[in-house]
Amino acid sequence: MDNLTLKDAYEMVLDAIDKGEYKPGDRLVEAELAERFGVSRTPIREAFQKLETQGILARDGRSLIVASLDHDQIGELYVLRAELEALAARLAAQHAAPEEIKVLFEMVEQDRKLIGQPDKLSRANKRFHRQLHLASHNRYLIQQLELVHRSMALMSFTTFSAEGRSPAGLDEHQSIVEAIAARNGEAADAAVRAHISAAYETRLKQNALRG
Known part of the structure; x- marks a missing residue:
């Protein structure tokens, strides 16, 4: 899966959030997800950026967490x-x-x-x-x-x-x-x-x- 695309990585992270494997407030670590999915960190990093832009992930200091809704x-x-x-x-x-x-x-x-x-x-x-x-x-x-x-x-x-x-x-x-x-x-x-x-x-x- 080294040739994982941004679209693939994005869907995998999103699916994990959708299934409740990562809940609002949970911190997402680039290296951990790359290891979990057996891929390099680049597509995971790009997926994080897209998810942050969409409001699915949010900044907590230097970390990225699953966003929550008020x-x-x-x-x-x-x-x-x-x-x-x-x-x-x-x-x-x-x-x-x-x-x-x-x-x-x-x-x-x-x-x-x-x-x-x-x-x-x-x-x-x-x-x-x-x-x-x-x-x-x-x-x-x-x-x-x-x-x-x-x-x-x-x-x-x-x-x-x-x-x-x-x-x-x-x-x-x-x-x-x-x-x-x-x-x-x-x-x-x-x-x-x-x-x-x-x-x-x-x-x-x-x-x-x-x-």
């Missing part, structure tokens, strides 16, 4: 996410193939088996939303949603860890897919907004409890 940033992110995902749902109601809708239904049913396992359900949730984005068939919207969900990785815990959130969240997913299957763009839009509002409310409550 109260206002979290609110701004949820507002943007609600608008973009509502648009994706409306477009999916128009353009999703029957096979895509079937896959979304199947994902919801499979994910119900993960209730009580918040970390696994969190990863499954990301897969569901990614599939929803793809069903919009708008590449530029999908790109913007990828940026939003990349920033969502900077939240240090999943809302699925809150009591009762897992079954409620999956019921909300079911409502979104049912609206898309009915080709009802307005209902799909409303279902997504309700889903994201509930997730945001849960996160605010969790943050308040954690002080």
Whole structure:
């Protein structure tokens, strides 16, 4: 892997953050990641620079750490996410193939088996939303949603860890897919907004409890 490109290194570091292997506040050391991935330090250094520019990493003195989001940033992110995902749902109601809708239904049913396992359900949730984005068939919207969900990785815990959130969240997913299957763009839009509002409310409550 000595010929690892900047794009490869960037994706590997980002994936590790997304999976929670590095959490907000964790320090990233160039030499350690180069050894972990079995590559030279140059592509890791370049990946760090790109991630810092994007706000995924932040400076703490001379060190780079995984950035964290403050109260206002979290609110701004949820507002943007609600608008973009509502648009994706409306477009999916128009353009999703029957096979895509079937896959979304199947994902919801499979994910119900993960209730009580918040970390696994969190990863499954990301897969569901990614599939929803793809069903919009708008590449530029999908790109913007990828940026939003990349920033969502900077939240240090999943809302699925809150009591009762897992079954409620999956019921909300079911409502979104049912609206898309009915080709009802307005209902799909409303279902997504309700889903994201509930997730945001849960996160605010969790943050308040954690002080």
